[in-house]
Amino acid sequence: MITTSTIQAVIFDLDGVITDTAEHHYLAWKAIADELDIHFTRAFNENLKGVSRMDSLKLLLSQADTPVQFTDKEMEELADRKNKLYQSLIESITPSDILPGVAEFTAELQRRGIKTAIASASKNAFTVMNSLGLTNAFDIIVDAAKIKNTKPDPEVFSTAAELLGVEPSHCVGVEDAAAGVQAIKAAGMFAVAIGAKEAFPQADLVLSSTSELDYAKIEGLFIANS
Numbered sequence: 002m003i004t005t006s007t008i009q010a011v012i013f014d015l016d017g018v019i020t021d022t023a024e025h026h027y028l029a030w031k032a033i034a035d036e037l038d039i040h041f042t043r044a045f046n047e048n049l050k051g052v053s054r055m056d057s058l059k060l061l062l063s064q065a066d067t068p069v070q071f072t073d074k075e076m077e078e079l080a081d082r083k084n085k086l087y088q089s090l091i092e093s094i095t096p097s098d099i100l101p102g103v104a105e106f107t108a109e110l111q112r113r114g115i116k117t118a119i120a121s122a123s124k125n126a127f128t129v130m131n132s133l134g135l136t137n138a139f140d141i142i143v144d145a146a147k148i149k150n151t152k153p154d155p156e157v158f159s160t161a162a163e164l165l166g167v168e169p170s171h172c173v174g175v176e177d178a179a180a181g182v183q184a185i186k187a188a189g190m191f192a193v194a195i196g197a198k199e200a201f202p203q204a205d206l207v208l209s210s211t212s213e214l215d216y217a218k219i220e221g222l223f224i225a226n227s
Contacts, residue, residue, distance in 0.1 A: 008223055009171035011110055012161045012185075013139075015121035017050065017177035018195055018211065020098045020133055022091060022123075029086035030061055033079060039065045051178030053122050053151035054080045088125060094132040101212040107138055109216050116140045118161040120174070122151050141165055153183035158190060173219060179203075191223050 016022045027046045034041030049057040058080050062069050110117055118141035119126055130136045141164045143157055150156040162169050174185030177195040182204050185192040194204035201207050206222050
C-alpha cells in the first residue's frame with residue numbers, strides 16, 4: 002500500500018502511453034514471422050507489449066507449427082533485423098503522433114513541479130522521444146540497454162525513481178501492458194493503466210485512453226490509497 006499522500010513523480014511507459022508504435026512493432030515482427038513461415042496475428046502481438054526484444058522473439062518462435070532451434074548468434078541476428086525494420090518504420094513519427102491528452106497532462110505536471118520519466122523496454126526510446134519533440138519535456142529517459150531485467154520485473158521503474166531522486170511510494174507509474182502494471186506494483190508505486198479494465202486487475206486506476214489522464218482524479222485516488 003502507498004504510504005504517502007504526496008505525488009512527486011510520474012513515470013511513463015512509452016509505447017501505447019506517450020505514442021502508439023504498436024503498429025510499427027507489429028509490422029516489423031510480422032515481417033520476421035513471414036520470413037520464417039510462422040503464423041503471427043495482431044491478437045498474438047498483444048502478448049509482446051512491454052516485453053523485451055529477445056523475449057518477444059522467443060514468444061514469436063513459440064507460434065511455429067513445429068519447434069524451431071536457433072543458435073544464440075542467429076537469435077541475435079533475427080532480433081537485430083527486426084529492430085532495423087522497426088527503426089525504418091518509426092522514421093515517419095512526428096509530434097502529431099503524441100497520444101491525446103499526453104501533452105496537456107505532462108504540461109500540468111511540469112506546472113506543479115512534479116518530476117517525470119520514461120521507463121520503457123524499448124532501446125529506441127531516445128530516438129522516438131526525439132522524433133516526438135519530447136526529449137526535453139521529461140526529466141529522465143531510462144536507458145533500456147542498461148536494464149538487466151525486463152517487465153514484469155520492477156527494475157526499470159525502480160531505476161527511474163532512483164535517477165529522479167524520488168522514493169517509489171511518491172511515484173505514479175503509467176502503463177498500457179499487464180506486465181508493466183505488475184512492474185509498477187512490484188516497485189511499490191501507484192499504478193495507472195491505459196486500456197480495458199478487465200485486463201488490469203492489479204492497477205489502482207484504469208483509464209480507457211490517454212485522453213482521460215486527469216491529475217486531480219489520480220491525486221484523489223493516490224491519497225485515498227495512502
